[in-house]
Amino acid sequence: MLAYARDRRRFLLFGRRRRVDPETHRYRAEVLLESLLTLGPTFIKLGQLLSTRPDVLPPAYIDVLSSLQDDVPPADWEEAKVVLEEELGSVDDRFVSFDTDPISGASLGQVYRARIDGDGDDDGTQDVAVKVRRPGVEELVEADLRVIHWSLPILLYFVDDARAFSLENLADEFSKTIREEMDYEREAKMLREIQANVGTDDRYVVPDVVDGYSNSRVLTMEYVGGTKINDVEELDRRDIDRSKIAEDLQWAYMQMIIDDGVFHADPHPGNLAVTDDGRIVFYDFGMSGRVDEFVQEKIVDFYIAVANQDIDAILDALIEIGTLSPEADRAVMAEVMELAIQDARGEDIEQYRVQQIIGQVEDSIYEFPLRLPKNLALVLRVATVVEGVCVTLDSNYDFIATATDYLVEQGYREESIRQYVSESGEQIRRSAESLTRITPKTERALDRLDRDDLYVRIGVEDSKSVFENLAKRLIYGMLLTMSLFSMGVLYALEAPEASLVAAAFSVVVAIQLYRSFRQSRSIRARPQFTRQSLRQRRGEE
Template sequence: MWRFLPLLWAYARDRHRFVLFGRSRRVEPAVRRERAERLLSILFALGPTFVKLGQLLSSRPDVLPPTYLDVLSALQDDVPPADWDDARRVIESELGPVDDRFDDFDRDPISGASLGQVYRARLDGRDVAVKVRRPGVESLVEADLHVVHWTVPILRRFVDESRAYSLETLAEEFDRTIRQEMDYEREARMLTEIAANFDDDPGTVHPDVVESHSGPTVLTMEYLAGTKITDVDALDERGVDRVELAERLQRAYMQMIIEDGVFHADPHPGNLSVDDEGRIIFYDFGMSGRVDPYIQEKIVDFYVAIAAGDTDAVLDALIEIGTLSPEADRAVMADVLELAIQDARGEDVEQRRVQGIVEQIEGSIYEFPFRLPRNLALVLRVATVVEGVCVTLDPDFDFITTATAFLTERGYREETARAFVEETGEHLRESASSAVRVLPKTERALDRLERGDLSVRAGIEDPDDLLDQLAKRVVYGQVLAAGIVAAGVGIALETPIVTGAAGLLVAGAAVTLRRSFRTREGISARPQFTRQRLRRREREEE
């Protein structure tokens, strides 16, 4: 709490200059980046659990502004390996003596992470990769998760209602995800299931699990060597078609999410490689998830609407899926979506249009319209990270064309069109039935109107409390007028006490009345897209 307190205090003052009241403050981009970098250093200092939390936060635009996402996206789960003697005790407690169970075992890990590390070994004449849970990580994670759950109610007081909802779902999702990632038996099951779904796909390969040498804390798999998928120079030297590779990668994840319902949820470049035959190798299935049929259906609706360029249908799909608040400004969100679709097609986004939207919505803090249900957190992470990998492989990659081709080949667009026709037919039948019933009702209503006994009962809905606000303004105005009269009387009668009291009343009423006319519109987040961030980074590196 001591480490996070300065950031929380600064964010609270951004919303209200005097923490509990006052106007909002405008934060310059340089200040946001400085705070994001400070957050990055805090997460590093707090240890492995918070490194994992930072990785999850890097794909949560419903929790953090774009600048923070940009900074945290560089957070890699790469920590110094644990001592071999400690790791050996974990292996032997699970499998028995290392020298008896393996033909050969390299004591130096080939990769290290916050929750586990991977060693290379020989077993029955073939190379295997042995993933070992980091010694003592269970008690550390339990303590850190207790801290996370304890702090969420406090953090909720510093943010708006939408982000408070996202924080709560984030804590639940993080708890479940990190526990699942430490369970190597679950990882083995997920790996086997996902691999089986790609048995007929010659463009992908998954390591086989060695069940005889695996358990809750140790996972032994086939060792598969390959070139890191974002090592574009090495891929070019081998003659790999990077455009086709990016297309295959996106199609693989669309199959996992839309068709199979079970997916590899950690597609960062360290977990994806390309073998000598050009096949995509998937590593590390500790972070994996499932998608229920309803979400799958809505994701298809989302992609079909994007393919058709129907922004209204896209917004409807986002609202139905639970990621967009129904109260969001549809006109503003439609403008942002148009830019996002343009970027996804590989087209250059006009900075003038971006700036125009920013100027339209800038100047006040808006309740962020996006929120992320717990069953969509990993799906969003996959979409965000895969987009970054595909753009690295092909800066002009067209996500929408690839998605449209996939949906068309698998018959999803035809199914959607058929469902639309059936739904329209049902609406027509209902309309015809209503038309038959409405004529007699209309005649009875006209008869009652002619007799003079027709009464109308009306109820006024005011979900935004506009009438209440109007009433308050009337009262404030009356108090202001009374104060002015009282001040005038005090001046005329030369009574300083009455004049001073009336002056304070006038000042208070005037300030309160003025504040009641202030509105909160727009969104504070600037439209930023993966492709633009990638190009900006390239320019900075040059």
């Protein structure tokens, strides 16, 4: 935290920003990663959430924390058994068989494979996955959340207003989502709702919840096996079309977010699998979210603008939804969006353009105008993780083309065109009305001009403090001239002590004058482009 504050002010309370190279950022990120792993389940979840928040951390941190998974040693079976039997009764009585080695371990719970009496197989039993909350995790999470909320005011003291906005939202969102993720009754409800919306499509599989074996601390589901979605070698061996899987995955999440309003919010590869017949299996609905109608409409507007490659409309949609500050430099953001669209289409990005963008945003990297309202943070997480999975499946995958196809098939794009025509007609009508009012106003202005009675009021906007800097330089220049003249006069009058004082004063003023002409340098950062990073990593491997 102190290092972060010194990056913004070298001497904490004053001084220029400190230049930090990417290697230092990466080192700090790795230290943070180790700290989060040591602190335990709550902070591991916090790290996963931070890895999707470019409005909070610089790109190097995002890159390091994105590799963070639930690397928590599994709880001892005897401890997990206590939780299971408190909720369901004797394991031997309720289950035909129970494998005590977890098939999946996470920070808040772990999953075991078991068999129960049912209609699943020929022998009258059913294969199930039993998710058990980790013993004592509730008290641990509550204690950790208190620490986070007590620490927040200290963190806010060291950051700017834009980042304070994001940090407060992050803390509120994190407290809500981690509590929801520990409530397995809520997870079962969300699972059933998503299953009703998506599970009817034969391209997807959402496991059934087993009633009578599930409550707030234990969730028993139908066991559905499959190949991990990022195991490309195994998918190829099974002759599964990876490009189609990527398209189906994006299609599913667009339906969940844009049409259904309820979505699976944790689509990392550990929670997605592919069956032998090419269907996508969704696991772990603990992190699920809802989208209100306003956000759905704005997301549609954003996707339509991206499909049309209308940069102004993209920026307008981001401002309306609250993600982009209205004071943002639209010219710079337009170039950023152009690069993002190129990358999403799988096109190569010229390095000189990347460096050009870095130079333009370099002076405001910690005041970057992007921010994430609470209702959009999970949506962003889904979008970024799904895009990464799709690119892993197919490095040439065109995210925008699939989004465009979805908008066309669901009728959103045609509706947008009709709305545009209607709005254009209304604009033409208003323009005609304005033309009828402009003639008399012009005549009155010309009459005042003829009578020398016309005044013009001008307001100068100086967001970059140009006039303030000019005034400082003039004053420093005058003081330097005066001190140099005084030094010369005092030396001629044989007053060496006084001339030394004047010389020292001249040096101080000269340094201040020189500093006023220097360009401020902020923390340099390299934008992370998913496809280029992926190709680079593959090349290194």
